[in-house]
Amino acid sequence: MGTLVSISPTTGAEVGRWTSHTEDDLSTAVQQASEAADQWRFSSWDIRAALLHAVSHELSSRRVTLANLMVDEMGKPISEALSEIDKCAVAAEFFGEHAEGFLADRPVETSASRSWVAHEPLGVILAVMPWNFPFWQVVRFAAPALAAGNAALLKHAPSVTGCALAAQELFRAAAASVGAPEALFTTLLIDESDVAEATTRIIDHPSVAAITLTGSERAGMSVAAAAAHALKKSVLELGGSDPFIVLGDADVPAAARAAVKSRFLNGGQSCLAAKRFIVAESVADEFTEIFARLTSELIVGDPHDPATQIGPVARISQAEALQQQVDTSIAAGAVAVVGGRPLVPGSAFFQPTILTDVTPEMAVFKEETFGPIAAVVRASDDEHAVRLADTTVYGLGASVWSTNVDRALAVGRRINSGALFVNAVVASDPRVPFGGTRRSGYGRELSVEGIREFTNVRTFWVDDSTPDSNEQGTVK
Structure with missing residues (x-):
């Protein structure tokens, strides 16, 4: 006992x-x-x-x-x-x-x-x-x-x-x-x-x-x-490393606002949160600038305070694991444009973080990051975006952003996932089935x-x- x-x-x-x-x-x-x-x-x-x-x-x-x-x-x-x-x-x-x-x-x-x-x-x-x-x-x-x-x-x-x-x-x-x-x-x-x-x-x-x-x-x-x-x-x-794909014709400010919501809800501790932000080269600078600015404005603090938007992660050891994922990715060439460190050393509070110049070989791309870390990856075209999105062992959710819904669906249908959301943040809803493919599990809830x-x-x-x-x- x-x-x-x-x-x-x-x-x-x-x-x-x-x-x-x-x-x-x-x-x-x-x-x-x-x-x-x-x-x-x-x-x-x-x-x-x-x-x-x-x-x-x-x-x-x-x-x-x-x-x-x-x-x-x-x-x-x-x-x-x-x-x-x-x-x-x-x-x-x-x-x-x-x-x-x-x-x-x-x-x-x-x-x-x-x-x-x-x-x-x-x-x-x-x-x-x-x-x-x-x-x-x-x-x-x-x-x-x-x-x-x-x-x-x-x-x-x-x-x-x-x-x-x-x-x-x-x-x-x-x-x-x-x-x-x-x-x-x-x-x-x-x-x-x-x-x-x-x-x-x-x-x-x-x-x-x-x-x-x-x-x-x-x-x-x-x-x-x-x-x-x-x-x-x-x-x-099980786990997820959901792609959030922003095509060249997307409403970029709307996509960036949704990216903040999708990545940082629950302090980023969600299997269906967007974790890899795959952005068309033509709008990558604009998206990253807005995404970074909105992320830097998030209020981190006491979770009992109604004004707080980001609380601690669940354990200090989890914050340490996030730090290791960030550090190894930066050592491989990623750039932290926001955050990248614990809010207070030795605490469970981790700064909302955005890494750019991310490639598929890096930890923040390959692994599930269960905390407030976003990886931004540039895509040369729709085909490249699909390849990047599907370069993962997971398959829980995916979202595609475009003013052309047919184009977004054409891209999304080529990605393995249990759910596809177009111009919307992936979320569970009692009215529709929820579950994944590949190493994200099987069966539906x-x-x-x-x-x-x-x-x-x-x-x-x-x-x-x-x-x-x-x-x-x-x-x-």
Whole structure:
């Protein structure tokens, strides 16, 4: 048994500490979730919708408390933390309203008297979630999973244990308000030293049906391997190094403003943030000048201050890793036109940074930069821009900026990504599916595709005729 400790990256002070669950505790939690799932799978659409609406209400009523907890545990600026809770509430409402339609039986014309395709719950879903969006990542999986009739187990990042327990509290309060089983949502507290073994043991448990993970490549490979060994489905949303392509005919000032938003939201700690800014040679100077000026005006400071736009990164070690990526890139020829250093040496505050003269061999181009660092790369033409954009192992999102939408689509269609945004910042939205390709993972979350990931697609074939006339065509 260990202890989970949450440390504020802003002050270095302890936010909270909790005793981790024992092996017996975890086993009991899985068993209770299984019993809840067995009951919930036969629940009506009305009560499932009521649960999701109750979750939305709990999020809204606890909005300020939950937002401040995020600020304390991982340094998100308070304005962004409040917006995150609002987005969670919208997502819960969305699945409360649309789950029944998304999972409705689909009649199919066959030689049977009646045949249809149904989507049925799998059972208990284990989610392994990261710290960067402590509530959104949770609601993004839990809302559709519960709406589909499953139960949810959450293994959250240890650094946001307070948020993880707050999520359990709000989901259970919602469940109690509609008479749903309490154990439909359970947070598991696992000591960091035991994560690999304990997670594998939970995945192996007969009652756990599937796994979803948002996190690093290393974590994704580990969980995917354990899921494959247990012959269980997994959905992975991993890293990203999204290209932000500015073509020669783009509205450059608008693109530069969007670039600031895309790169520096959440302190740059987002898998779907634009990280590589691939700009046509003809507008590169103009774009870089505006981008640099707007970036230098960002307010860095106390994340509890509503005026703050950039808080600390999650850990001092993360700031040190960012510094190494910047230093090695500068040594290879990149130029820091803004930032390039910690705001205060030895702290988790890193200056918003723009590097120019970046080439594909540099660390800030090849690697995922999980913090406020932007790499600007020049492209000679559209073909060159496509090659640069696709010179990556990732494939989460991509955005293309042009006053000619057809041209932008032609460029974007040649890039491997799970999402393409034209003249807009890449973002997740409950109404459309979210996920990546290549080393950004597989499977989808959100929308109809996301809710169906954790269902059994079941065929029903009914023949009301006499046994002798039961002919189904070719048997295979």
